[in-house]
Amino acid sequence: MRKTPFYLLLFFLGLFLTGIFLDEPMRVLEQARIICLACIGIG
Amino acid sequence: MESIRKWVQSISFFLTNGYWGFLFSGTIYQGPLKVLCSPGLNCYSCPAATTFCPIGSLQQLLLGLRLTLPAGQFYLGAYVVGCMGMLGALCGRMICGWVCPFGFFQELLHKIPTRKFAVAAWLRWGKYLFLLLFVIVLPLTVLDSFAMGKPWFCQFICPVGTLQAGIPLVLMQPDIRNAVGILYVHKLTILFLFIVWSVYSYRPFCRTTCPLGAFYGLFNGVSLIRLKFNKDNCTKCGACHAICPVDIRFNETPNSRECIGCLQCSTKACQFNAISLEIGGYVLNSTPPPSNKPVQQTHSP
Numbered sequence: 001m002r003k004t005p006f007y008l009l010l011f012f013l014g015l016f017l018t019g020i021f022l023d024e025p026m027r028v029l030e031q032a033r034i035i036c037l038a039c040i041g042i043g
Numbered sequence: 044m045e046s047i048r049k050w051v052q053s054i055s056f057f058l059t060n061g062y063w064g065f066l067f068s069g070t071i072y073q074g075p076l077k078v079l080c081s082p083g084l085n086c087y088s089c090p091a092a093t094t095f096c097p098i099g100s101l102q103q104l105l106l107g108l109r110l111t112l113p114a115g116q117f118y119l120g121a122y123v124v125g126c127m128g129m130l131g132a133l134c135g136r137m138i139c140g141w142v143c144p145f146g147f148f149q150e151l152l153h154k155i156p157t158r159k160f161a162v163a164a165w166l167r168w169g170k171y172l173f174l175l176l177f178v179i180v181l182p183l184t185v186l187d188s189f190a191m192g193k194p195w196f197c198q199f200i201c202p203v204g205t206l207q208a209g210i211p212l213v214l215m216q217p218d219i220r221n222a223v224g225i226l227y228v229h230k231l232t233i234l235f236l237f238i239v240w241s242v243y244s245y246r247p248f249c250r251t252t253c254p255l256g257a258f259y260g261l262f263n264g265v266s267l268i269r270l271k272f273n274k275d276n277c278t279k280c281g282a283c284h285a286i287c288p289v290d291i292r293f294n295e296t297p298n299s300r301e302c303i304g305c306l307q308c309s310t311k312a313c314q315f316n317a318i319s320l321e322i323g324g325y326v327l328n329s330t331p332p333p334s335n336k337p338v339q340q341t342h343s344p
Contacts, residue, residue, distance in 0.1 A: 002324040005132050005267035012128030019122020024104070025078045027118050031103045032077040032087040032095040035070075035219075039088050039099055039197040040209035041230035042222045 044310040048141060052150075055142035058093070059083065060207075065090030069215050071208075080126035083143025084255045086197075089207035090215070097127045098178055098255050099197050099204075106182040106192030127258055135266035136259045137304030139249055143256075145203045146249050146303070152241035161290055162244050166251040167301060173200065174254035196254060198226070202234040245288045250301065260300030270309060271321035272297035278315055283308040293318060 019025065059081050062072035071090045081087070081094035088099075104120040130138055139146050153159075177196035186192055197204055209230060213220050240247040249256045263269065272294060283293040286307050291299045293308050294317065309318040320327045 002265075002267075004265045005323060008132035008262070008265060009129055009267070012125045012132055014125070015121045015128060016125025019120075019125055022118065022121060024118050024120070024122035027104065028095055028100050028122060029075070029078045031100060032092075033071075033073040035208070035212060036086075036088045036099065036103070036194070036197065036204075037219075037222075038194050039086060039201065039204040040212055040219075041198070041205055041227035042209075042219060042224070 044306050048305060051141050052144075052147040055083070056144045056147060059085045059142075059144060060089060060091035061093045062091045065211075065215075071212075080123070080130070082130050082138045084145050084201075084203050084253060085143075086201070086204040086207040088204060088212070090211055092207070095123075096203075097123050098201075099194065101127075102178055102182045102194035102197060105179065106194060108183065109190060127255070131259045131262035132266055134268040135263040135304065136256060136300070136302060137266075137268060138259055139246075139253075139256050140303030140305045143249070145206075145253075146246055148206075149237075149241040149246045149248060152238060153245050155242045157242055159245070160243050162247055162250050164290075169251045170253050170257035173252055174257040178254045199229070200233065200252065202230070202237045202248065205230040205234040246303070249303065250289060256303075257300075263300050263302055264298035267323050269321055270297065270302065270304065270306075271319050271326055273317045273319065276315045276317035278317075280315075282312040282314070283318060286312040 062074075065071060071088060072093055074093070076093045077087065077095050079094045080097050081092070084098060085092055085094065085096055086099065087095045101120050101123045104118045104123065108118065108120075173196060177200060181195040182192040184192070185195075205227075209227065213223060213227070237248050237252075270293070274294075277294050279294060284291075287293060288305060288307065289301050289303060291302055293299075293302075297318075306320070309320065
């Protein structure tokens with residue numbers, strides 16, 4: 001059994017939870033709900 | 044196995060682009076599913092997209108990160124990097140090979156029968172440059188008069204946004220159509236070049252430009268699910284070199300960051316069980332090599 005992938009998963013799970021604690025999912029959702037004009041080459 | 048992969052790619056495409064109501068509403072999906080991370084590169088401004096693009100979202104968070112200004116935001120991108128990192132730690136670049144919609148699109152283009160060309164090996168470093176410079180450094184450091192950065196990769200490079208969002212939205216929405224300018228033409232040109240290149244070479248965008256592929260590639264050697272090389276079974280026949288669509292010599296670089304985990308070397312090429320799928324240290328389909336193991340020979344390209 002390799003342990004490295006589990007340590008990595010735990011590390012990134014920690015980051016993921018930190019992001020939730022900082023309310024980042026709401027910000028991501030706000031951005032994803034509007035058309036990003038720059039992304040489509042306008043603006 | 045190849046047909047299973049094609050099915051998985053197709054299903055993944057429809058899961059990450061599952062909102063076909065845009066044909067009637069004329070606008071993009073705005074529901075709660077968009078808080079979920081798309082495993083592959085999939086523009087969240089695509090009218091059908093049901094998830095957020097990790098590369099687009101990361102840039103959007105970083106471009107507003109101004110710790111010294113009262114108006115600055117304090118979103119560090121931990122949620123997005125956490126999502127990307129968990130996916131990478133789970134299966135590395137197998138995501139590129141199995142679920143990325145734009146990778147699938149390039150594979151379909153490559154099926155057009157023409158003479159095929161290899162992608163120069165040095166070009167693979169380009170994707171790390173795009174990840175570091177266009178996704179992280181430039182959005183953080185180059186500011187406009189309102190002290191805001193730009194999503195440099197999305198705005199100036201990404202052909203996925205043009206294909207999935209730019210073209211359909213310009214067709215659907217007259218307001219957007221009226222705003223088309225030189226930048227749109229620039230992005231259409233990049234998309235056109237990658238489409239033509241994909242016909243002649245296998246997945247050129249993934250191998251030279253994709254910052255998400257560059258990030259996932261960092262996990263290829265340590266991910267939970269990965270390919271394992273059994274040196275004792277290898278005859279150095281070169282069958283894995285010949286079949287690899289991304290030109291990896293698997294027996295020489297078994298944990299290559301370029302490997303997209305298509306499994307063709309394991310299932311189609313190697314007759315001696317030298318390449319197997321490993322999950323967390325447990326090897327699947329591991330059997331001893333046949334007793335009639337041939338004399339070692341070196342493959343000449």
